Amino acid sequence: MTPLLSVRNLRVAFPTRSGLFEAVRGVSFELGRERLGVVGESGSGKTMTGRAILGLVRPPGRVDADRMALSGESILNLPERRMRRLRGARISMVMQDPKFSLNPVMTVGRQIVEGYRLHTGVSRAQARDKALEMLAAVQIRDPERVFHAYPHEVSGGMGQRIMIAMMLAPDPEILIADEPTSALDVSVRNEVLRILDRLVRERGMGLIFISHDLNLVAQFCDRVLIMYAGRVVEELPARDLHAARHPYTQGLLNSLPRLDRPVERLAVLQRQAGWRDAPPEGAA
Amino acid sequence: MLTVEDLDVWFGHPPERVDAVKSASFAVRPGESFGLVGESGSGKSTILRAIAGLVDSWSGRIEVAGEAVAGRRRSRGFHKTVQMVFQDPYASLHPRHSVDRVLSETLRLQGMDRIDARIARLLDQVGLGQGFRFRYPHQLSGGQRQRVAIARALAAEPRLLLLDEPTSALDVSVQAEILNLLADIRAERRLSYVLVSHDLAVVAHMCDRLAVMRAGRIVEEMDAASLRAGAAQGDYARALIAASAGYVRES
Amino acid sequence: MTRTTRAWLLSDAPQTRRQARLGALYQGWLTFRANRLAMVGLAILVLLVLVAGFAPWIAPQNPYAQNLAQRLQPPSAQHWLGTDALGRDILSRLIFGSRITLFIVGTVALIAPVIGLFVGTVAGFAGGWVDQVLMRITDIFLAFPKLILALAFVAALGPGIGNAVLALAITSWPPYARLARAETLTIRRADYIAAARLQGAGPLRLLIGHVWPLCVSSLIVRVALDMAGIILSAAGLGFLGLGAQPPMPEWGAMISDGRSYILDFWWVAAMPGLAIFVVSLAFNLLGDGLRDVLDPRGGRE
Numbered sequence: 001m002t003p004l005l006s007v008r009n010l011r012v013a014f015p016t017r018s019g020l021f022e023a024v025r026g027v028s029f030e031l032g033r034e035r036l037g038v039v040g041e042s043g044s045g046k047t048m049t050g051r052a053i054l055g056l057v058r059p060p061g062r063v064d065a066d067r068m069a070l071s072g073e074s075i076l077n078l079p080e081r082r083m084r085r086l087r088g089a090r091i092s093m094v095m096q097d098p099k100f101s102l103n104p105v106m107t108v109g110r111q112i113v114e115g116y117r118l119h120t121g122v123s124r125a126q127a128r129d130k131a132l133e134m135l136a137a138v139q140i141r142d143p144e145r146v147f148h149a150y151p152h153e154v155s156g157g158m159g160q161r162i163m164i165a166m167m168l169a170p171d172p173e174i175l176i177a178d179e180p181t182s183a184l185d186v187s188v189r190n191e192v193l194r195i196l197d198r199l200v201r202e203r204g205m206g207l208i209f210i211s212h213d214l215n216l217v218a219q220f221c222d223r224v225l226i227m228y229a230g231r232v233v234e235e236l237p238a239r240d241l242h243a244a245r246h247p248y249t250q251g252l253l254n255s256l257p258r259l260d261r262p263v264e265r266l267a268v269l270q271r272q273a274g275w276r277d278a279p280p281e282g283a284a
Numbered sequence: 285m286l287t288v289e290d291l292d293v294w295f296g297h298p299p300e301r302v303d304a305v306k307s308a309s310f311a312v313r314p315g316e317s318f319g320l321v322g323e324s325g326s327g328k329s330t331i332l333r334a335i336a337g338l339v340d341s342w343s344g345r346i347e348v349a350g351e352a353v354a355g356r357r358r359s360r361g362f363h364k365t366v367q368m369v370f371q372d373p374y375a376s377l378h379p380r381h382s383v384d385r386v387l388s389e390t391l392r393l394q395g396m397d398r399i400d401a402r403i404a405r406l407l408d409q410v411g412l413g414q415g416f417r418f419r420y421p422h423q424l425s426g427g428q429r430q431r432v433a434i435a436r437a438l439a440a441e442p443r444l445l446l447l448d449e450p451t452s453a454l455d456v457s458v459q460a461e462i463l464n465l466l467a468d469i470r471a472e473r474r475l476s477y478v479l480v481s482h483d484l485a486v487v488a489h490m491c492d493r494l495a496v497m498r499a500g501r502i503v504e505e506m507d508a509a510s511l512r513a514g515a516a517q518g519d520y521a522r523a524l525i526a527a528s529a530g531y532v533r534e535s
Numbered sequence: 536m537t538r539t540t541r542a543w544l545l546s547d548a549p550q551t552r553r554q555a556r557l558g559a560l561y562q563g564w565l566t567f568r569a570n571r572l573a574m575v576g577l578a579i580l581v582l583l584v585l586v587a588g589f590a591p592w593i594a595p596q597n598p599y600a601q602n603l604a605q606r607l608q609p610p611s612a613q614h615w616l617g618t619d620a621l622g623r624d625i626l627s628r629l630i631f632g633s634r635i636t637l638f639i640v641g642t643v644a645l646i647a648p649v650i651g652l653f654v655g656t657v658a659g660f661a662g663g664w665v666d667q668v669l670m671r672i673t674d675i676f677l678a679f680p681k682l683i684l685a686l687a688f689v690a691a692l693g694p695g696i697g698n699a700v701l702a703l704a705i706t707s708w709p710p711y712a713r714l715a716r717a718e719t720l721t722i723r724r725a726d727y728i729a730a731a732r733l734q735g736a737g738p739l740r741l742l743i744g745h746v747w748p749l750c751v752s753s754l755i756v757r758v759a760l761d762m763a764g765i766i767l768s769a770a771g772l773g774f775l776g777l778g779a780q781p782p783m784p785e786w787g788a789m790i791s792d793g794r795s796y797i798l799d800f801w802w803v804a805a806m807p808g809l810a811i812f813v814v815s816l817a818f819n820l821l822g823d824g825l826r827d828v829l830d831p832r833g834g835r836e
């Protein structure tokens with residue numbers, strides 16, 4: 001069976017004054033109908049990987065890969081017009097802060113309706129019904145009221161739920177969520193995750209969940225890629241994350257303070273130059 | 285070291301007045317590390333700002349080292365006793381001032397002598413070293429900036445450090461380094477800390493006691509051991525601890 | 536430049552204060568140099584300064600020498616840009632006129648932004664009634680068209696180049712004050728200001744040491760972009776006979792002299808017009824380049 005998304009040797013580079021800066025250096029993975037976590041620290045290239053898949057790397061950045069295919073069909077460096085048709089309809093993205101992703105001068109309902117009509121071409125009334133249905137699906141108690149609200153009138157957690165409703169309305173095959181809950185408080189976070197979890201499962205979508213939070217990814221995802229300096233250093237099932245073999249993954253896990261395991265001093269990650277170039281474990 | 289009694293902090297005027305902190309009271313003993321936890325908007329950072337004198341609309345009583353403070357005015361002695369480290373190391377350093385300028389200006393303001401030697405010592409103490417002395421903020425990583433901010437706070441040789449989410453903008457591996465540094469400094473200089481954080485694990489690691497805040501009120505005070513044991517009295521604190529444990533998948 | 540000097544300048548870990556300063560300057564220069572048009576602007580302005588500095592040696596003839604036999608001659612080998620109604624060599628007058636232009640530009644650029652910076656930052660930083668009073672004064676100045684206000688000042692002070700410049704300077708500060716105030720309002724809430732306050736820094740130190748350095752860069756950009764307007768205003772005053780007085784070779788006054796012959800003897804008005812155009816353009820190009828360097832929020836992405 002062809003995977004939903006297949007990426008081989010993805011590279012993203014930006015020219016700078018001191019030479020070429022390689023943000024992503026040969027990332028390969030396949031995504032099925034599953035929840036794939038991508039974890040790494042800032043600068044590890046995890047966000048750039050997501051943007052490259054969506055064709056959102058702005059010039060002078062360059063994207064290059066041996067293969068980048070959506071259900072078997074190449075989407076590498078498609079012209080912007082064709083990419084726009086794909087984006088939203090077949091691959092969607094939820095970003096960190098809904099405050100920056102929602103248009104502040106348009107009601108929530110109108111944004112969902114317009115986004116949905118753009119991709120499906122249905123009538124306004126149908127789109128409206130769909131929007132209300134989606135708002136109900138992300139467990140907003142009073143969809144009618146929220147439909148007519150402006151983004152500043154809703155809370156952060158509600159905003160992120162609205163984003164999810166908007167992104168999932170056209171039934172994409174793949175959802176890329178870039179730190180979707182980092183700006184939220186813990187109690188709200190779990191609620192948003194539960195909604196995301198259920199929707200993705202019910203619709204049989206592929207989810208790429210980009211996050212810096214190892215524990216969260218371990219609990220939420222099926223499979224995890226750990227990125228370091230633009231490469232995948234380790235790939236493993238999420239439930240085995242705590243038995244990770246790569247020293248970088250272990251180091252990250254150990255550096256976290258934990259409620260259930262008091263330590264006198266936190267372990268400090270000792271970075272090794274070799275990690276930059278080591279091939280991903282299991283790939284060789 | 286620090287006593288806060290019946291503190292109210294508000295912003296704006298009626299009818300738009302927002303009460304950010306409502307009758308909060310707590311005390312920090314000398315050498316103690318005290319945590320303030322809560323979700324965003326619970327007023328935990330506002331308490332620090334009121335203590336530091338960065339907010340003028342407050343009432344109640346704030347006493348630092350036995351001396352009461354009022355309004356926004358703070359004495360010279362206050363600045364030598366209390367210092368603060370801010371949340372976002374990208375916003376707390378002046379973009380046009382080099383590390384050297386930041387530290388030397390601070391030392392001069394505090395009336396210190398032998399500036400050069402002191403800068404060298406401060407940089408060593410926060411684990412940066414001499415090589416960083418003439419760098420500008422854009423030549424530093426987030427963790428390095430936070431170290432500079434800590435050095436700036438230490439320059440006055442204070443006895444109480446107010447830490448406003450000092451690691452929430454940093455990567456976890458850098459967070460570990462900064463938390464270790466803060467712990468070392470506290471042990472070495474016998475400082476008292478007030479640490480504000482939304483991360484219960486960080487607070488449990490760093491603090492002896494903590495207060496849980498919700499919507500401007502302190503709803504519960506407990507020690508770190510009870511936090512770890514999940515032995516909270518109130519419903520809210522218990523729910524917060526449960527939520528922090530992470531996400532549980534529906535099967 | 537050798538490789539090592541370059542590396543030394545671009546180092547991310549400067550070892551001395553001097554290296555850090557020079558490095559920052561060199562970075563700025565590299566950014567500026569990447570903007571070709573800005574380099575053109577800079578070249579024109581450097582040329583203007585040189586021409587003004589060496590005017591007596593460069594000018595082919597005496598700019599004041601009248602020769603009625605040679606009046607209104609078209610451009611030729613003898614008079615490259617022709618002669619005016621009194622037979623004076625236009626090229627020589629333009630060359631000497633560059634001194635006046637530089638004087639106007641320099642003086643206004645020294646006075647207006649400084650007043651603006653002071654008023655704007657004090658208003659923004661102090662807030663309350665100080666802000667109200669200073670900003671209402673600014674509003675009053677802004678309520679009049681600049682040239683009309685300058686006309687009123689010159690009328691009161693008496694015509695002459697010095698008074699014209701003064702009038703221009705005191706009428707062009709309000710936009711700078713507004714800009715500086717807006718910047719100050721965002722800066723004053725920043726954590727680094729709060730941190731400096733916690734060290735016991737007083738308002739004066741915060742204003743001069745912390746707020747000014749951040750406001751100055753956007754003001755410099757704005758001044759460079761406004762210079763074209765200043766030159767035109769000065770030329771306008773000259774044209775109306777309220778600025779430079781005859782026989783001074785001020786460019787605006789020269790256009791004014793030429794206007795009665797503009798249909799038959801176009802070069803008399805066109806040549807100084809062209810000079811004003813080129814210099815104004817150069818300042819605009821320079822301003823764009825400076826924005827890349829000093830105000831990274833704007834141009835670069």
